[in-house]
Amino acid sequence: xxxxxxxxxxxxxxxxxxxxxxxxxxxxxxxxxxxxxxxxxxxxxxxxxxxxxxxxxxxxxxxxxxxxxxxxxxxxxxxxxxxxxxxxxxxxxxxxxxxxxxxxxxxxxxxxxxxxxxxxxxxxxxxxxxxxxxxxxxxxxxxxxxxxxxxxxxxxxxxxxxxxxxxxxxxxxxxxxxxxxxxxxxxxxxxxxxxxxxxxxxxxxxxxxxxxxxxxxxxxxxxxxxxxxxxxxxxxxxxxxxxxxxxxxxxxxxxxxxxxxxxx
Numbered sequence: 001x002x003x004x005x006x007x008x009x010x011x012x013x014x015x016x017x018x019x020x021x022x023x024x025x026x027x028x029x030x031x032x033x034x035x036x037x038x039x040x041x042x043x044x045x046x047x048x049x050x051x052x053x054x055x056x057x058x059x060x061x062x063x064x065x066x067x068x069x070x071x072x073x074x075x076x077x078x079x080x081x082x083x084x085x086x087x088x089x090x091x092x093x094x095x096x097x098x099x100x101x102x103x104x105x106x107x108x109x110x111x112x113x114x115x116x117x118x119x120x121x122x123x124x125x126x127x128x129x130x131x132x133x134x135x136x137x138x139x140x141x142x143x144x145x146x147x148x149x150x151x152x153x154x155x156x157x158x159x160x161x162x163x164x165x166x167x168x169x170x171x172x173x174x175x176x177x178x179x180x181x182x183x184x185x186x187x188x189x190x191x192x193x194x195x196x197x198x199x200x201x202x203x204x205x206x207x208x209x210x211x212x213x214x215x216x217x218x219x220x221x222x223x224x225x226x227x228x229x230x231x232x233x234x235x236x237x238x239x240x241x242x243x244x245x246x247x248x249x250x251x252x253x254x255x256x257x258x259x260x261x262x263x264x
Contacts, residue, residue: 005045007038011060017053017204018197019046026061030069031115033090040096047101053208054200055100057123058107058193064132065116088237090115091230094147097122099223101212103203107196108132108174109189118147121156121182124215127196128183132174140169140259142249144236148226157181 005012011022021042023029039057046052059065068090097119106123113135120126120134136153138145145166154162157180165172177183187195203211240246245261252259 005042007042009035010038010042012042014051016201017051017208018056018200019052019054020056020058020193020197023057023059023065026059026063028063028066028069028111029059029061029116030066031119032068033093036090036093036097036119040093040100043097043100043102043104052102053204053211055102055104056107056193056196056200057104057119058196059109061110063110063116064106064108064112065119066111067114067116088230088234091146091148091234094118094122094230095223095227098148098226101216103200103211103215105196105200105203107193108134108183109192111135113137114141115147118145118149118152121147121149121152124219125184125199126177126182127185127187127192127199128174128177129187129189129192130174131189132177132183133171134165134177134182135169135171136165137169137171137253139167140249141253142243142245142247142259142261143240144233146230146233146237148229148233150233151225151229152222153182 009023009025011020011024013020021039023031023035025031025035043055046055104123104125106120106126108120108126108128109132111133112120113133114137117134117136136145136149150162150166153165156162161180164170172180172182174183174186178186185195185199244264245259248261249259
């Protein structure tokens, strides 16, 4: 099966019904549309395979995923060429991830920032270490949250806590994430992946048809909800991308300073 799933920047191994899917774009593991499409393709193939009953999503390097690279030339060219009514292909691929039938465990080390935070919220469960950092820093970029986060994050931690993270853009640690219910297991950095695989194996030892059935019930409607939410998020992002505040926010974050925003 591994021969059928060769993707640039993604490593896949399968052992005892557990697939370990590693993002290999360290140290920051920025994502782009192609990477999210490749993850969705790989997850769909695993859904159809009798060899996979649980997936561990992890990353090499220092950070889980530092989000979308706002300084990327390819990203800016893609954005410039796309009409807003065409939708965002990145979010179309993200919806496919949420439509995965196989349970997914995320192993989160270092930073999960912006859209990388959205990717970290996609799995059923999150295993973190104290060094993990979650940041919904969109307002610091003069931007609107995306990747369905405005649906998925309140669903996990409640409307009030999610609003606090969105409107302040503050960063929380792995311990704080565990305390508020964003993370399910906390362990030291050295054992992070092993703990995620252990949880995946505990799921994979159960009757696979029953696991898929129960999971579908528990996550009923999530892909459709993310589709609806990303449609709205995409429109707001497109509108805010035209503002001086967004340009200043990207510059300010790159220079590691507060933005000088003017509300225009």
